[in-house]
Amino acid sequence: MAETLRPDVLIVGGGPAGLTAARSLRRLGVAGVLVLDREEEAGGIPRHSDHLGYGIRDLRSVMKGPAYARRLVDRAQQAGAEIITSATVTGWAGERSLLATTPSGRIRFDAGAVILATGARERPRAARMVPGDRPLGVFTTGQLQQEVHLRHAEVGSRAVIVGSELVSWSAVLTLRHAGCSVALMTTEFECPEVYAPVAFAGRALLGGPLARATKVVRIIGRNRVEAVEIEHLVTGQRRMVACDTVVFTGDWVPDHELARSAGIDLDPGHRGPLVDTDLATSVGGVFAAGNLLHPVDTADVAALDGRHVAASVVRWLGDGPASRSAVRLVAGDPFDWVAPGLIGDHMVGPPRDRLLLWSHQAQSFPTVVARQGGAIIGRRTLPWPVSPGRVFRVPWSLVRRADPLGGDVTIGLN
Amino acid sequence: MTTFGEMLMYDVAIIGAGVVGCAVARELSGLRMSVALIEARGDIGDATSKANTAILHTGFDCVPGSLESAMVARGYRLLGDYAPTVGIPIEGTGALLVAWSKEELDTLPKLALKALENGYDACEIIDSEAVYRAVPDLGSGALGGLTVPGESIICSWTTALAYATEAKARGCTLLLATAVTGVNVGDRVTTLETTGGQVQARWVVNAAGLGGDVIDRMFGFDRFTIVPRRGELLVFDKLSRPKAPRIVLPVPSSKGKGVLISPTIYGNVMLGPTSENLTDRADTSTTEEGFAFLLGKGRSLMPSLLEEDVTAAYAGLRASTEHSDFVVAASGEKRYIRLGGIRSTGLTASMALGEHVRTLLGEHGVTPGVRDVLPEPPRMPNIGEAFPRPYERDDLIDADPLYGTVTCFCERVTEGEIRDALQSAIPPRDPDGLRRRTRALMGRCQGFFCGAQVAALMEGPRAPAEAAHG
Numbered sequence: 001m002a003e004t005l006r007p008d009v010l011i012v013g014g015g016p017a018g019l020t021a022a023r024s025l026r027r028l029g030v031a032g033v034l035v036l037d038r039e040e041e042a043g044g045i046p047r048h049s050d051h052l053g054y055g056i057r058d059l060r061s062v063m064k065g066p067a068y069a070r071r072l073v074d075r076a077q078q079a080g081a082e083i084i085t086s087a088t089v090t091g092w093a094g095e096r097s098l099l100a101t102t103p104s105g106r107i108r109f110d111a112g113a114v115i116l117a118t119g120a121r122e123r124p125r126a127a128r129m130v131p132g133d134r135p136l137g138v139f140t141t142g143q144l145q146q147e148v149h150l151r152h153a154e155v156g157s158r159a160v161i162v163g164s165e166l167v168s169w170s171a172v173l174t175l176r177h178a179g180c181s182v183a184l185m186t187t188e189f190e191c192p193e194v195y196a197p198v199a200f201a202g203r204a205l206l207g208g209p210l211a212r213a214t215k216v217v218r219i220i221g222r223n224r225v226e227a228v229e230i231e232h233l234v235t236g237q238r239r240m241v242a243c244d245t246v247v248f249t250g251d252w253v254p255d256h257e258l259a260r261s262a263g264i265d266l267d268p269g270h271r272g273p274l275v276d277t278d279l280a281t282s283v284g285g286v287f288a289a290g291n292l293l294h295p296v297d298t299a300d301v302a303a304l305d306g307r308h309v310a311a312s313v314v315r316w317l318g319d320g321p322a323s324r325s326a327v328r329l330v331a332g333d334p335f336d337w338v339a340p341g342l343i344g345d346h347m348v349g350p351p352r353d354r355l356l357l358w359s360h361q362a363q364s365f366p367t368v369v370a371r372q373g374g375a376i377i378g379r380r381t382l383p384w385p386v387s388p389g390r391v392f393r394v395p396w397s398l399v400r401r402a403d404p405l406g407g408d409v410t411i412g413l414n
Numbered sequence: 415m416t417t418f419g420e421m422l423m424y425d426v427a428i429i430g431a432g433v434v435g436c437a438v439a440r441e442l443s444g445l446r447m448s449v450a451l452i453e454a455r456g457d458i459g460d461a462t463s464k465a466n467t468a469i470l471h472t473g474f475d476c477v478p479g480s481l482e483s484a485m486v487a488r489g490y491r492l493l494g495d496y497a498p499t500v501g502i503p504i505e506g507t508g509a510l511l512v513a514w515s516k517e518e519l520d521t522l523p524k525l526a527l528k529a530l531e532n533g534y535d536a537c538e539i540i541d542s543e544a545v546y547r548a549v550p551d552l553g554s555g556a557l558g559g560l561t562v563p564g565e566s567i568i569c570s571w572t573t574a575l576a577y578a579t580e581a582k583a584r585g586c587t588l589l590l591a592t593a594v595t596g597v598n599v600g601d602r603v604t605t606l607e608t609t610g611g612q613v614q615a616r617w618v619v620n621a622a623g624l625g626g627d628v629i630d631r632m633f634g635f636d637r638f639t640i641v642p643r644r645g646e647l648l649v650f651d652k653l654s655r656p657k658a659p660r661i662v663l664p665v666p667s668s669k670g671k672g673v674l675i676s677p678t679i680y681g682n683v684m685l686g687p688t689s690e691n692l693t694d695r696a697d698t699s700t701t702e703e704g705f706a707f708l709l710g711k712g713r714s715l716m717p718s719l720l721e722e723d724v725t726a727a728y729a730g731l732r733a734s735t736e737h738s739d740f741v742v743a744a745s746g747e748k749r750y751i752r753l754g755g756i757r758s759t760g761l762t763a764s765m766a767l768g769e770h771v772r773t774l775l776g777e778h779g780v781t782p783g784v785r786d787v788l789p790e791p792p793r794m795p796n797i798g799e800a801f802p803r804p805y806e807r808d809d810l811i812d813a814d815p816l817y818g819t820v821t822c823f824c825e826r827v828t829e830g831e832i833r834d835a836l837q838s839a840i841p842p843r844d845p846d847g848l849r850r851r852t853r854a855l856m857g858r859c860q861g862f863f864c865g866a867q868v869a870a871l872m873e874g875p876r877a878p879a880e881a882a883h884g
Binding site for chain 1: 652653696698699700701702704705723724725726727728805806808811812815816818819820823826828845858859860861862863865866867869870
């Protein structure tokens with residue numbers, strides 16, 4: 001081992017959540033704040049999302065992904081946080097000790113507190129179990145955008161995009177930039193998953209049709225993709241769509257391996273760490289923030305997690321272990337998960353005073369209901385819709401009346 | 415090798431650079447003779463050999479008295495000894511045959527007896543309780559089991575590559591992307607027509623795997639027909655590895671060997687294979703039916719395994735024939751040796767088959783001595799999970815920062831390893847070849863994070879300053 005470093009706070013992952021947490025911690029007076037990022041440049045996924053839409057809620061401006069990423073790096077460094085790039089964390093050496101491999105040697109970090117901000121990734125073709133040949137030309141959005149924006153490589157000329165989440169439209173923009181037309185976008189849902197304005201603007205860009213209730217069931221092509229076979233989920237009808245590129249978008253999964261290998265409790269819904277409203281995990285002094293906890297919300301929401309967790313970490317560094325709350329927030333129908341999954345002890349709400357939920361069904365003007373021990377403890381009718389494929393945000397006040405000793409609180413639709 | 419103008423002339427030409435062809439090439443190139451290894455595909459071990467279950471078999475369940483039984487038993491020892499000397503990762507996990515029905519339970523004593531007939535005496539019949547102690551995550555209903563402590567997992571990719579690398583160091587000519595299209599057996603020399611021109615050799619060894627019967631017919635024989643038997647496999651996330659501490663084998667039935675669960679040498683868990691006869695010898699696509707079948711099997715064998723994500727799904731083709739044994743024979747008249755119908759046990763048997771070819775040549779008066787000076791065996795880069803890899807080796811990182819520069823995060827493959835592979839004696843020609851040499855791109859993200867970076871490295875190394883600084 002080359003050396004041991006002892007930061008007050010070690011942050012794993014230099015994306016929007018990690019970088020914002022680093023800056024906030026410094027501004028709250030924490031001396032040694034260290035961010036590790038495994039890429040050559042910190043900034044996270046926005047680095048290769050070369051389109052507008054970043055920085056709205058956290059920086060109060062509208063910018064492109066790469067500029068936003070640079071800005072977050074600069075702001076963290078200006079605040080006095082140290083960032084080590086090309087540093088891959090390989091495992092734990094103790095409760096708040098981690099090992100990393102870097103070009104200048106392996107480093108051990110013994111930290112006062114750890115924040116996991118490792119983000120999320122799109123589920124690739126294999127994990128979605130799409131059978132067929134294994135030709136070249138199959139991507140996730142992440143890989144496609146790095147190919148196009150970081151490596152300036154050529155992609156194909158005719159693409160099928162699987163999914164119609166927010167990121168799927170980002171893939172449309174990237175393909176357009178690369179001169180690749182979109183033959184078809186497919187979604188397994190009956191309605192498009194994103195905000196109407198995005199879908200409206202996106203449709204103008206798309207050029208090709210959007211196939212709803214449709215699933216890609218096979219990839220064809222021995223060397224390069226030649227076609228995909230699609231199935232309409234209602235009629236069962238199948239047909240072939242000729243293309244030379246397939247982009248699997250969305251279907252995010254948290255990069256939770258580090259959390260799992262520490263034995264941290266996971267949320268059975270999103271499989272990221274189970275945290276309370278302080279964003280504290282089940283291991284003392286280990287916190288989590290960003291899309292690792294809600295795969296995925298927008299970058300600015302992840303960044304604001306970072307600001308929120310910084311305050312929790314400062315409290316923890318000052319007061320030490322707090323007893324962990326017993327009130328669990330449970331996702332009821334039609335939700336798959338709710339984040340955070342526990343109500344904390346400090347009577348502080350979650351980041352932005354919003355609970356984040358993920359639904360597999362759409363509904364306009366939803367009435368959200370919280371129940372504890374058979375009784376309704378909160379009810380809100382919201383002006384924004386519930387839609388699969390994107391985070392549904394609910395005011396924290398919905399569960400504010402929860403009894404700390406009353407057991408699980410279930411959140412569902414009326 | 416003698417050159418007549420553009421013509422290449424060898425003592426022995428081996429057709430097929432799968433694991434068996436590579437083992438034969440390694441063996442023969444250690445003798446005082448010139449050897450060519452001819453491969454239709456662009457890389458060695460790129461067909462049947464790359465989609466193997468990667469188990470080093472004891473041969474406990476072979477047909478006693480068969481050539482396969484003898485070759486597997488001998489090959490097990492030879493490869494078991496060779497692996498550590500060249501750095502082929504191997505893990506002695508042991509296997510457990512699990513009986514799920516009364517009928518299967520009754521078969522276990524017969525299998526133990528068969529193992530003895532095959533010269534393997536370490537099997538033990540255990541009760542259901544001991545089965546669950548050995549593999550706690552097994553689904554309910556296991557009635558008992560048979561242990562086979564000698565079964566091991568091995569890196570089949572490194573095995574073929576080590577053989578070919580050593581053969582090349584010993585002077586063997588490797589002709590890749592060279593398909594044999596015709597054979598002309600002359601009085602003293604056989605001329606092979608290939609997509610890369612003519613190749614002449616005194617003796618020809620047919621190790622063409624899935625194309626073995628086609629080559630055999632070119633020599634005027636009609637002894638066997640290859641039926642490509644597709645086996646689909648699912649590879650589960652590394653986080654599932656503790657669930658499979660050893661290989662879990664089904665009790666073989668008349669329907670074949672069935673579906674197994676095995677740890678992989680790279681730290682994953684594998685479920686498969688299916689078994690389906692095809693006509694297309696290149697159809698390695700996966701299917702909905704195959705996935706459904708494997709998930710159904712997985713649900714009863716080990717339900718908790720299915721909670722993990724699938725990292726990769728692939729299909730391999732086995733060269734099955736109408737014969738129950740390997741189809742091996744030498745023809746002195748045609749100076750031709752056939753290694754046909756070598757199924758998945760060929761990985762284990764490979765070095766024994768190399769020896770066997772040498773013996774067959776000797777029986778036909780071809781007895782060149784061993785070369786006076788042989789190069790040192792190669793030292794293959796370790797891609798096994800159970801052994802230290804560059805990212806965790808301070809000595810390597812100190813000497814070269816590229817061994818501390820992790821490129822593929824999921825599999826922790828460093829830029830130094832990718833560079834080494836690209837500069838190696840037999841470099842990869844595509845991302846798939848790089849994956850088999852380094853593990854790059856074979857992890858859970860399947861290129862989400864590093865795909866573009868790996869592709870860039872394959873196009874050429876970065877300038878040192880750029881690499882160090884980013």
